[in-house]
Amino acid sequence: MPDAVQGDKPIFRSDMTVELMQSMGSDETVVAAARVSTAADLSKDALKQDPEASKGLINFLMKNRHGTPFEHNSMTFFVHAPIFVFREFMRHRVGFSYNEESGRYRQLRPIFYTPSKKRNLVQIGKPGVYDFIPGDAKQFALMQTEMKKSNQQAYESYLAILNAGVAREVARMVLPVGIYSSMYVTCNARSLMSLLSLRTKHEDSHFPSYPQREIEMVAEQMEAIFAKKMPITYASFEKNGRVSP
Amino acid sequence: MPDAVQGDKPIFRSDMTVELMQSMGSDETVVAAARVSTAADLSKDALKQDPEASKGLINFLMKNRHGTPFEHNSMTFFVHAPIFVFREFMRHRVGFSYNEESGRYRQLRPIFYTPSKKRNLVQIGKPGVYDFIPGDAKQFALMQTEMKKSNQQAYESYLAILNAGVAREVARMVLPVGIYSSMYVTCNARSLMSLLSLRTKHEDSHFPSYPQREIEMVAEQMEAIFAKKMPITYASFEKNGRVSP
Amino acid sequence: MPDAVQGDKPIFRSDMTVELMQSMGSDETVVAAARVSTAADLSKDALKQDPEASKGLINFLMKNRHGTPFEHNSMTFFVHAPIFVFREFMRHRVGFSYNEESGRYRQLRPIFYTPSKKRNLVQIGKPGVYDFIPGDAKQFALMQTEMKKSNQQAYESYLAILNAGVAREVARMVLPVGIYSSMYVTCNARSLMSLLSLRTKHEDSHFPSYPQREIEMVAEQMEAIFAKKMPITYASFEKNGRVSP
Amino acid sequence: MPDAVQGDKPIFRSDMTVELMQSMGSDETVVAAARVSTAADLSKDALKQDPEASKGLINFLMKNRHGTPFEHNSMTFFVHAPIFVFREFMRHRVGFSYNEESGRYRQLRPIFYTPSKKRNLVQIGKPGVYDFIPGDAKQFALMQTEMKKSNQQAYESYLAILNAGVAREVARMVLPVGIYSSMYVTCNARSLMSLLSLRTKHEDSHFPSYPQREIEMVAEQMEAIFAKKMPITYASFEKNGRVSP
Numbered sequence: 010m011p012d013a014v015q016g017d018k019p020i021f022r023s024d025m026t027v028e029l030m031q032s033m034g035s036d037e038t039v040v041a042a043a044r045v046s047t048a049a050d051l052s053k054d055a056l057k058q059d060p061e062a063s064k065g066l067i068n069f070l071m072k073n074r075h076g077t078p079f080e081h082n083s084m085t086f087f088v089h090a091p092i093f094v095f096r097e098f099m100r101h102r103v104g105f106s107y108n109e110e111s112g113r114y115r116q117l118r119p120i121f122y123t124p125s126k127k128r129n130l131v132q133i134g135k136p137g138v139y140d141f142i143p144g145d146a147k148q149f150a151l152m153q154t155e156m157k158k159s160n161q162q163a164y165e166s167y168l169a170i171l172n173a174g175v176a177r178e179v180a181r182m183v184l185p186v187g188i189y190s191s192m193y194v195t196c197n198a199r200s201l202m203s204l205l206s207l208r209t210k211h212e213d214s215h216f217p218s219y220p221q222r223e224i225e226m227v228a229e230q231m232e233a234i235f236a237k238k239m240p241i242t243y244a245s246f247e248k249n250g251r252v253s254p
Numbered sequence: 255m256p257d258a259v260q261g262d263k264p265i266f267r268s269d270m271t272v273e274l275m276q277s278m279g280s281d282e283t284v285v286a287a288a289r290v291s292t293a294a295d296l297s298k299d300a301l302k303q304d305p306e307a308s309k310g311l312i313n314f315l316m317k318n319r320h321g322t323p324f325e326h327n328s329m330t331f332f333v334h335a336p337i338f339v340f341r342e343f344m345r346h347r348v349g350f351s352y353n354e355e356s357g358r359y360r361q362l363r364p365i366f367y368t369p370s371k372k373r374n375l376v377q378i379g380k381p382g383v384y385d386f387i388p389g390d391a392k393q394f395a396l397m398q399t400e401m402k403k404s405n406q407q408a409y410e411s412y413l414a415i416l417n418a419g420v421a422r423e424v425a426r427m428v429l430p431v432g433i434y435s436s437m438y439v440t441c442n443a444r445s446l447m448s449l450l451s452l453r454t455k456h457e458d459s460h461f462p463s464y465p466q467r468e469i470e471m472v473a474e475q476m477e478a479i480f481a482k483k484m485p486i487t488y489a490s491f492e493k494n495g496r497v498s499p
Numbered sequence: 500m501p502d503a504v505q506g507d508k509p510i511f512r513s514d515m516t517v518e519l520m521q522s523m524g525s526d527e528t529v530v531a532a533a534r535v536s537t538a539a540d541l542s543k544d545a546l547k548q549d550p551e552a553s554k555g556l557i558n559f560l561m562k563n564r565h566g567t568p569f570e571h572n573s574m575t576f577f578v579h580a581p582i583f584v585f586r587e588f589m590r591h592r593v594g595f596s597y598n599e600e601s602g603r604y605r606q607l608r609p610i611f612y613t614p615s616k617k618r619n620l621v622q623i624g625k626p627g628v629y630d631f632i633p634g635d636a637k638q639f640a641l642m643q644t645e646m647k648k649s650n651q652q653a654y655e656s657y658l659a660i661l662n663a664g665v666a667r668e669v670a671r672m673v674l675p676v677g678i679y680s681s682m683y684v685t686c687n688a689r690s691l692m693s694l695l696s697l698r699t700k701h702e703d704s705h706f707p708s709y710p711q712r713e714i715e716m717v718a719e720q721m722e723a724i725f726a727k728k729m730p731i732t733y734a735s736f737e738k739n740g741r742v743s744p
Numbered sequence: 745m746p747d748a749v750q751g752d753k754p755i756f757r758s759d760m761t762v763e764l765m766q767s768m769g770s771d772e773t774v775v776a777a778a779r780v781s782t783a784a785d786l787s788k789d790a791l792k793q794d795p796e797a798s799k800g801l802i803n804f805l806m807k808n809r810h811g812t813p814f815e816h817n818s819m820t821f822f823v824h825a826p827i828f829v830f831r832e833f834m835r836h837r838v839g840f841s842y843n844e845e846s847g848r849y850r851q852l853r854p855i856f857y858t859p860s861k862k863r864n865l866v867q868i869g870k871p872g873v874y875d876f877i878p879g880d881a882k883q884f885a886l887m888q889t890e891m892k893k894s895n896q897q898a899y900e901s902y903l904a905i906l907n908a909g910v911a912r913e914v915a916r917m918v919l920p921v922g923i924y925s926s927m928y929v930t931c932n933a934r935s936l937m938s939l940l941s942l943r944t945k946h947e948d949s950h951f952p953s954y955p956q957r958e959i960e961m962v963a964e965q966m967e968a969i970f971a972k973k974m975p976i977t978y979a980s981f982e983k984n985g986r987v988s989p
Contacts, residue, residue: 030776033768033818041765042928045822046846047626069627074697074706077590080841081930083768083818087780092341093357093427100567102347103593106815106932111781112338113466114381124424132421136359136537137559144420151418152425159411159428166404173396175389176377178466179369180397182338182432183404193777195816195932197841207564216564221358221423275531278523278573286520287683290577291601292871314872319942319951322835325596326685328523328573332535345812348838351570351687356536381782382804438532440571442596442685452809461809583847583917586827592837602828603956604871614914622911626849634910641908642915649901649918656894663886665879666867668956669859670887672828672922673894711848711913 017168019161022189023125025223026089027230029238030193034082036063036241039198042078043070064241071245076254079199079242080104084235086194090227091122093186097208097224104200109192112181116171120189121160123153128222138219160185198239202246203253205232215250262413264406267434268370270468271334272475274483275438279327281308281486284443287323288315309486316490321499324444324487325349329480331439335472336367338431342453342469349445354437357426361416365434366405368398373467383464405430443484447491448498450477460495507658509651512679513615515713516579517720519728520683524572526553526731529688532568533560554731561735566744569689569732570594574725576684580717581612583676587698587714594690599682602671606661610679611650613643618712628709650675688729692736693743695722705740752903754896757924758860760958761824762965764973765928769817771798771976774933777813778805799976806980811989814934814977815839819970821929825962826857828921832943832959839935844927847916851906855924856895858888863957873954895920933974937981938988940967950985 040063070078090098099107110117124130130144130152144152163183170180196204208220208228220228236243246253285308315323335343344352355362369375375389375397389397408428415425441449453465453473465473481488491498530553560568580588589597600607614620620634620642634642653673660670686694698710698718710718726733736743775798805813825833834842845852859865865879865887879887898918905915931939943955943963955963971978981988 031768031773033766034820038766038820042843045843045926045928047849072706073627073709075627077841077843081820081843081928083930083932085769085773085816091427092431096337096341096344099341099344100352102350105347106812107345108777108780108812108816113384114782122427128424130420130424132423137563137565139358139421141421148418148420152415152420155411155414156428159408162407163404163430166400169400170397173393175375175393175397176384176386178377179373179375182336182367183401183430185408185428185430186337187427191780193780193816195818197818197930216562219563276523276528278521279575283521283575287598290598290681290683292604317951318872318954320872322596322598326575326598326683328685328687330524330528330571351567353532353535353567353571359537382808382810436535438535438571440573440687442573461807464808581917582831582921586831586834589831589834590842592840595837597835603874612917618914620910620914622913629848629911631911638908638910642905642910645901645904646918649898652897653894653920656890659890660887663883665865665883665887666874666876668867669863669865672826672857673891673920675898675918675920676827677917 017119017164019119019121019157019164021121021123021157023123023128025094025226025230027227027234028087029234030085030087032082032084032238036067036239038081039063039070039078039239039242040066042081043075064245067241068245068248071249071254074254076199079202079254080197082197082239083195084197084201084238086231086234087191088194088227089189089191091187091223092190094224094227095190095192096186097221098194098227101200101204104196104203106195107192110190112184113178116177117167117181117184117188117190119164121156121185122187122189122223123156138217141222156187160187198235198242199253201231201235204228205235205246206251206253209251211251213247213250215252262364262409264364264366264402264409266366266368266402268368268373270339270471270475272472272479273332274479275330275332277327277329277483281312281484283326284308284315284323284484284487285311287326288320309490312486313490313493316487316494316499319499321444324447324499325442327442327484328440329442329446329483331476331479332436333439333472334434334436336432336468337435339469339472340435340437341431342466343439343472346445346449349441349448351440352437355435357429358423361422362412362426362429362433362435364409366401366430367432367434367468368401383462386467401432405432443480443487444498446476446480449473450480450491451496451498456496458492458495460497507609507654509609509611509647509654511611511613511647513613513618515584515716515720517717517724518577519724520575520577522572522574522728526557526729528571529553529560529568529729529732530556532571533565554735557731558735558738561732561739561744564744566689569692569744570687572687572729573685574687574691574728576721576724577681578684578717579679579681581677581713582680584714584717585680585682586676587711588684588717591690591694594686594693596685597682600680602674603668606667607671607674607678607680609654611646611675612677612679612713613646628707631712646677650677688725688732689743691721691725694718695725695736696741696743701741703737703740705742752854752899754854754856754892754899756856756858756892758858758863760829760961760965762962762969763822764969765820765822767817767819767973771802771974773816774798774805774813774974774977775801777816778810799980802976803980803983806977806984806989809989811934814937814989815932817932817974818930819932819936819973821966821969822926823929823962824924824926826922826958827925829959829962830925830927831921832956833929833962836935836939839931839938841930842927845925847919848913851912852902852916852919852923852925854899856891856920857922857924857958858891873952876957891922895922933970933977934988936966936970939963940970940981941986941988944986946986948982948985950987
C-alpha cells in the first residue's frame with residue numbers, strides 16, 4: 010500500500026492491509042505451557058509435541074477457559090487502516106502493544122478510505138444490534154462525492170496550514186478519521202481471540218457481535234494468519250463458539 | 255459545555271472540560287494498604303489515620319516505587335475534548351477504563367476545536383524534543399480560516415450523507431479529529447500519576463516530557479482535582495520528580 | 500479474625516474472612532457510562548437513574564459483552580485466607596490491585612487453615628474436571644493430625660531460626676502455604692465477575708468451573724457483597740450464565 | 745534440575761534455574777516499531793537495520809520513556825524456583841504471562857530451597873531499606889538443621905495424607921513456601937526491564953531497590969539472557985539508570 014503514495018493528490022482506497030512481521034510459538038507451545046501444570050518432563054523437549062496428540066488438550070483448555078497457556082506466543086502485525094478503525098482497535102488494552110504513525114512527527118499522506126460497492130450502507134434494526142443492507146446507486150454516488158469533496162478540502166487546508174509554518178500537530182486537526190494510518194500491533198493468541206470474538210460477526214458464535222465492517226475487514230485478515238500459524242488452536246476456537254478462553 | 259449545542263451550525267471552541275463524577279479513597283487509604291504489609295491492626299480503623307503521620311510513609315512509598323498502595327482508590331472523570339486528544343489518552347492502557355461517545359450510535363454535534371491565541375503554533379527543535387513558540391497574527395488567522403472552512407465542509411458532507419439515508423458509522427468517516435467527543439474515564443492515583451508524568455511538562459520533572467499542549471490541558475485539570483483529593487500523595491509526587499511509583 | 504491471635508501457640512481455623520472496606524459506584528454508574536455512547540444528557544444527572552429503567556440496558560450490555568461500562572466502579576476488600584488461596588487469587592492480573600501482609604516486614608502469626616468436616620476430601624474424576632466427595636472419619640482425623648503436627652513443627656522451626664538472629668525473609672521459608680495471610684484487594688464489577696465466573700461452581704453457569712473449594716469460599720463472600728451493592732448488575736450476571744462481559 | 749529427582753527423599757538445593765525456551769524480536773524490532781511513527785519506509789525491510797545506527801534511537805526512546813517500541817518482542821523462560829520467589833514474581837501483572845506447576849494436578853516433588861553459605865542471613869537497617877550481612881557458622885547450621893527437620897516433617901505429612909486417599913489439593917496445604925516449583929513465564933523487554941528495575945539491586949540504579957536475594961538470583965539470570973538477545977536495548981537500560989521506560 011505505501012508505494013502508491015506520490016505527491017499531494019488525494020488517493021481513495023477501500024481496502025485494509027495486514028502483514029505478519031514476526032511471530033513466536035505455535036500450538037505446541039500451548040501444549041507445553043499447559044503441561045507445566047501436570048507433567049514431569051519439564052524440559053525443552055516439551056515443545057516438540059505430536060500435533061495430533063495436542064488436539065484433545067487444546068480443546069480441553071479452550072472449553073474450560075484455561076486461558077493462560079494461550080499467552081505464551083506472540084505475533085506482530087503491520088496494519089494499514091483508517092483512523093476510525095484504529096480508534097476501535099486500540100480500545101483493546103490487555104495483551105496488545107501498539108505503535109502508530111504519528112501526525113506530530115511526520116506529514117500524513119493523503120490516502121483516504123471510501124467504502125466499496127460491496128459495503129452495506131444502510132443501517133436497520135435497534136441500537137446495539139444494528140444490521141446493514143445495501144444502499145442504492147444514488148446513495149453510493151452521493152456518499153462518494155461528499156467524501157471526496159470533504160477529504161480534498163481537509164487535505165488542502167492541512168497543506169495550507171503547514172505551508173504557513175504552523176506545526177504539524179496543529180495542522181492535523183482538520184484531517185478526517187477516514188485518513189489512513191499505519192501501526193505495528195503485537196498480541197498473543199489469547200488477546201487476538203478476544204478481539205476476533207468481538208470484532209467479527211459469525212453465525213456460529215456463542216455470543217452475538219455487531220462490529221463495524223471496516224474493523225472486521227482487518228480482523229478477518231488477522232484471523233486468516235492466525236489460523237495458519239496455530240491451526241489446532243484456531244479450530245478449537247471455532248468449535249467452542251469463538252469465545253476467548 | 256453540552257448545553258451550548260443547538261442546531262447544525264458549527265461551533266468553535268478552544269477549551270477542554272474535566273469534571274469529577276465520583277471518587278473513592280484518599281491519602282489514608284494509601285497508608286492503610288501499605289500497613290497491611292507490616293502492621294497488626296488490620297481492621298477498618300486502619301483507614302482513619304492522622305494525615306500528618308501519613309506523610310512520611312507515603313513519601314517512602316513514592317521514593318522507593320512501592321506502587322501498589324496507590325491503586326486502592328478510584329476517580330471517574332467526565333471529559334470533553336477533541337478526538338485527537340482522546341487518541342493520545344487511550345494509549346494509556348493500564349489502570350484506565352473508558353467509555354466514549356460513539357459516532358455509530360448517535361449523530362455527532364458540530365463542535366470543533368480551534369487553538370486559542372495563547373497556543374504556541376510554531377514548532378522548533380528536533381523530533382521528539384520539539385519546543386513551541388508563538389505564531390504571528392497572519393499564521394493564526396490563516397489557521398483559523400482554514401480550520402473553519404474545512405470543518406464546515408466536513409460537517410456539511412456529514413449531514414448530506416446522513417440525509418441520503420446512509421448509516422451514521424459511514425457518514426462519520428468525513429469528520430475531522432478536531433471534533434469534540436466526550437468520555438467517562440476511571441483511573442486510580444497510580445495510573446493517573448503515570449499519565450501526568452508523561453502528558454504534562456514541568457521544569458522539576460525527573461524525566462523530560464514533550465506532550466501536545468491539548469492533552470496537557472486535560473491533564474492539568476485532572477491534576478488539580480487529584481491534588482485536592484489526595485494532597486499528601488500529590489505533594490509527594492511533586493517532591494519525587496513527578497515519576498509514577 | 501486478627502483479634503484471636505495471642506502468643507506463639509498455633510491456632511487452627513477453617514473459615515475465610517472478607518470485609519468490604521470501601522466502594523464507589525452502583526448500577527446507576529453502569530448505566531451512566533453506557534449512555535455516554537448514545538445520549539445527549541452528558542451531565543452529572545446521568546448518575547441519577549431510575550433503577551427499574553436501568554435493568555433493560557444493563558441486561559443488554561451483559562448479553563452483548565459490552566464490558567467497559569462495568570468498570571467505572573470500585574470495591575476494596577480486606578481478605579483473610581491461607582497463602583495457597585492467595586496464590587490462586589493473584590493469578591487474576593487485570594483489574595485487580597493487591598497489597599498483602601509481608602513475611603519480610605513482619606513476623607507471621609501462627610494461624611493455620613485446616614479443612615472443616617464439611618469439606619469434601621476425596622477427589623474423583625479426570626484431571627481438570629475433578630469432583631470431590633466426603634472423606635471418612637479416619638481420613639479426616641489423619642489429615643487433622645498430620646496438619647497440626649507438620650504446621651507446629653514448621654512454626655517451631657520458624658521461631659528457632661528467628662531467635663537465632665536470622666532474617667524474617669529467610670526464616671519464613673519453612674512456613675506452609677496453609678498459613679493465613681491478609682490482603683487488601685481492589686477490583687471493579689467487571690474484574691470481579693471474571694473471578695466469580697472462574698472461582699465458583701454453579702449449575703447454571705454457561706461454562707464449567709472447577710475451583711478449589713477454599714478460594715470459592717472467599718469468592719462466595721465477595722459475591723454476596725457485590726450482589727448487595729449492585730443488585731441489577733448481579734441479577735444480570737446470573738441471568739446471562741455467569742459469564743463476565 | 746528435574747533430572748535429580750528420584751524417590752521421596754527430600755533434596756535440598758540453593759540454586760535457581762532459568763532457561764530461555766523461545767524468543768521473538770531484537771534491537772532491530774524496537775527501531776522498526778519506533779520508526780512507524782516517523783518514517784515512510786513502512787515495509788518489512790524496516791526490520792533490517794544497521795545495529796550501530798540503532799543505538800542513538802534506542803537511547804532516545806529509553807531516556808524519554810517512549811515505552812511501547814520495547815513491547816514488540818517476546819521471551820518465554822522456564823524457571824525453577826521456590827514458591828516464595830514465585831509469590832513475589834507473580835505480583836508483576838502487566839506484560840507477564842504465567843503457567844505454573846500445580847499442586848492440584850500433580851504430586852509435588854520433595855525439592856526444597858535452603859540458602860547457601862554465600863547468602864547473607866542477618867538483616868540490618870530500617871523496614872523497607874533493609875541491608876543484609878553474613879550470619880555466623882552457628883546461625884547457618886541452626887537454620888540448615890531446622891529447615892531440613894521442618895521440611896522433612898512437612899513432606900512426610902504430605903505423603904501420609906495422600907496415602908490416606910485425601911486429595912492432592914488438600915494434602916499440599918502442609919508444604920512450605922520453600923518447596924521448588926516451576927513455571928513458564930512470557931514477557932517482553934519493557935515488562936522485563938520493569939522487573940529487573942525492582943528485583944535487582946545495583947549501585948548505578950536511578951532508584952533504590954531492596955529485593956529479596958532469591959528473586960534477584962532469578963532476575964539476574966533473566967538479565968543475562970536479555971543482555972545477549974537485545975544488547976543495544978540492554979546497554980541503554982544500564983546507561984539510563986536501570987529505569988523501565
